[in-house]
Amino acid sequence: EGKYNPVASLLLTTSEGAVKRLFSRHNVNEIHFRNELLAFLAYSTLNICLTGVPVPSGNFTGSMLIGGLAGRMMGALVRDYGQPGVAVSGVYAMVGSAAMLAGFKQMAVAVVVFITGAANDLNLVPPLMLAVTVALMLNKLINERGFDEEQILRKGIPYLGPEPPRLMDRMVALDLRDELPPEALLPPEASIRTVKDALEQTKVQDFPVIKEGNICIGFTTRARLQAALKSWEASGILCEGDVGNKTQILGLGNEEMTQIISGIIGRESSFSGSMLPVLRLAERSPYTVLEGMPGPRIYNLFAKAGAKSAAVVSEKGEFRGMISRNGLIEVVRRLEEAHDNRKFDDDTLDEDEEESSLVIPR
Template identity: 25%
Template sequence: MAADNPTGGPGIVTESTPLLRDQPTPFPRTPKDGRSMTASSYDGDLLPYNSYSTIDWLQGLIKDSARRSQVESLPRHSIRMRVATWWDFTQGWVAAFAVGILTASVAFVVDVSVETVADWKEGYCARSIWLNRRACCSVAEFDGSCSQWTPWAQGFSSRYAIYVGFALLFGLISVGLTMTTKATMPAADASNGIGQGQPQKGDKVATGKILYLASGSGIPEIKTILSGFEIPHLLDLKVLMVKAVGAVFAVATGMCLGKEGPFVHISTCVGYLVGSLVPKYAANERKMREMLAVACSAGLSVAFGAPIGGVLFSYEEISTYFPRRVLWRSYLCSLVAAAALKELDPAGTGQLVLFETNYGVDYDVTHYVIFIFLGICGGMFGGVFCQANFAWSKSFRQLGLIKGSPVLEVFLVVLLTALLQYPNQMIRDTGDIVMQRLLVDCNVVTEDWICQQEALAEKGGYYAWLISGTFIKLILTTITFGCKVPSGIIIPALDGGALFGRMVGQLVPDISPGIFAMVGSAAFLAGVSRMTVSLAVIMFELTGEVKFIPPFMIAILTAKWVADRICADGVYDLAQHLQGYPFLDSERALAKVRELRTTGETALVEALVPPAETMEATTVLTGPNYRVAPSILRAKLEGLRVRGLIDAGLVFVNHQGLCHGYITQAELADALDVVARLDEDGDVNLLDGIFSEHINRSPLCVSAKAPLEYAVEMFDKLGLRYLIVVEEETARVAGVVVKKRLLKLLDE
């Protein structure tokens, strides 16, 4: 997808397709697996993929099969074979275990730090400034007070000003750290459709969108990576550290965001770093994505103490490729992460359940009407939120002053949040504490402020705080999501739903309002994220209320139906669209193909064929005995880079136009580098030497007259990086289609 913000400047226009501008390929290159250059069979991509390119899942499968064949080729029943086989089987489980332990360790540090830093807005511990209020007051005085905790001031105005000042300071620290992860997306100019014309001197260069790798939840980016797209450095150690520290200060500001989304990004970074140490994963992008999918489950597991929900979240919301072995390793990783965090006990409760409740009363059939009502309201908010947040990002965040200075936006949002939330005791604290207080059962707890207000005969003031808190929370959540700080949408959506549910619960007699706060939180999150099965499981793990699974399911299902009618995409899908990440959703793609057919437009594969100029740049005519001059190949490679055809390679055809093979840019650069170092004269033989191990002699082909659904399913089910289109009558090559070209056509 093309970037939204091309800027002026002399240069060359890139190919006007979703193919993104390439980065220079480093030299020299060597095969990733260290094999001999004299191998004669093609066994998948041998080199790291170019920046921002799409991986080839099918070739990853071939390469993994070749690796396993090497293990099985060892002398049968020998000790060496047994050890190699055992290690090949075990290393995935060992890596999953390590990811769980490390993720829990990071989560422990973040959880304790958030509580400590957030408490600094109110005061400090006289014993040690590094102790949070809970730890400082672990041994309270006889009258229940805590003399060790020292507020910064006594008067309301002074405490208000200090609270706002600390919130602004923490916000600036968080956004300042996030700015250190700035990256520029490569871009392709979108001025003329699918790639017409040649680059002309004096044309403008399409510059890429600015991307802050540690900002947001990271879930849209991880979904994109797991679908086969590469975002360099997103999972680096630096990003992990900035994400963790930035999340601490961002959550401590009191902004309408949570650390739960960033935990998924953090755990995926851990998975990538651990996987990079395991040869089976480090050398194969397909296998690496299996490890990343496993790691995702640990992130949500430690965020909510929901190990089963973490596995289902990775399966339902994040992954596009989730075989059974990934399911079992996710199960282990999520279990280990949750168990380790329980032992570390960052909350000091000794419990894994984050918002444990026990209402002691049951619902009856009449309450189902209220659960459905909460689902309808949650769906309405979710649909409106997605549209409003998308419009906010396309309007306010595109203003010159805001777009050029993310720090200013964060400053304004933090200032507005602190000013509006502090006067209201219900929403003054961080999101998880707000949620915990809203789920309170006043039949058991009486000293809580909410319970004291609900016990009053005159509740007008309490209702005003409840209603104002609901609207403030929902509005601030809408303008906060997307700020350039580490942030998640899960906790703010839960808070908004809990506030609304508690408000509705005031109208229902003889049952705890906390029950409706609990169901309302699930409904609002379902409306925003469109999660279903995983969310129902997360909610009962989050609260420990197994008997409320049916109300959860009813509210979640209703919310999803209503939200889908208002806005077809959930918040993470819209975030992907805003960033311009290529992501193929086969169901929606097939629906768009049907729409093309009903409007009378071409719904055949031939609609994907690139223009003649592009095919000229990507086609090489082989001479007798499959020989080609290296100078021709170098010129073609340079042409691909200049035109910004990042995912395109070269297709080799004979004088009849029949396909004889395909080579990617990275592999072509490697082969040409080897030829240059060997200082060989004359033409090179494509069937011998270095080229023979790089050229794919059997690329998948499809007829130009085939229905467009064929291409959609082949790219989706087989995970292709490219597809050769041939003429129906002659089988001559008509074009080479990459996944992003298909996405561009469907997007238009």
């Protein structure tokens, strides 16, 4: 009691509080180089060990704190062994935080605006811009993507970036189609066995509904088919081979049965006992794209317009295939992996090599 520990004042508080102390211009003689070095080593070790762990470790403010500590140490060295009147240690901390954030998140102007607003000093814009530019240049030489984007790719999160990959420029809709087995194509009225065969295609989440003439009239989802199948079977209309499962079906809990869309699928005299009206489960206004539509336009349809699935049709309106959001994400990632493996460079490839590079690896 009655003692003050500068290292504890940085570690035994929130990262926001520690950043405020580092940015302060009035505590030059309170936190010394050795204190900053110990805090830097401790916090950097903890931050590296917790990276990627599904806990709220605070990567944004954590990177600000690490950069601020590094900048503050540089300020202490300049003050003790260089020219002490250049700037106070808090300014060095702000420049270090900006450089660390720019490299970690691969942001530029946003970092400068954020740090300048925190300091409420427009005179910091030139040194911050210089630090951010150098940090971004060095980071681009080492890492192609920022931390958040790399996390998304490694964890397999279904995400589409704002811009399509360059390898997609000469691709068309036919090149982006999902691998759709014949069992996944459903008629407007399908038998129980047909629906079960479709649900066995585990990689398919959206099922096109095809009428006569090979015309797609909508898409239905796996969840809707499963719920409709449970509701239909629980109502007592069972197909051949399912009689033995009747007791199990009727034993469904209330919580599970509340999720079944029994209001859509019910007993109606217009349907036989072994048929499901799949058309009533489908979205009747699907996105349709011509088979020759350029790949970047299709990418924007999913990334910016929020489409989940689209039907690829011919000029006569015949169904040629389906493009789903998950399928497009897989194509994009295969293209990015091919780009990383081949060190693709559009400026050095001739036309024939570029055409061969556009083949999607399976």
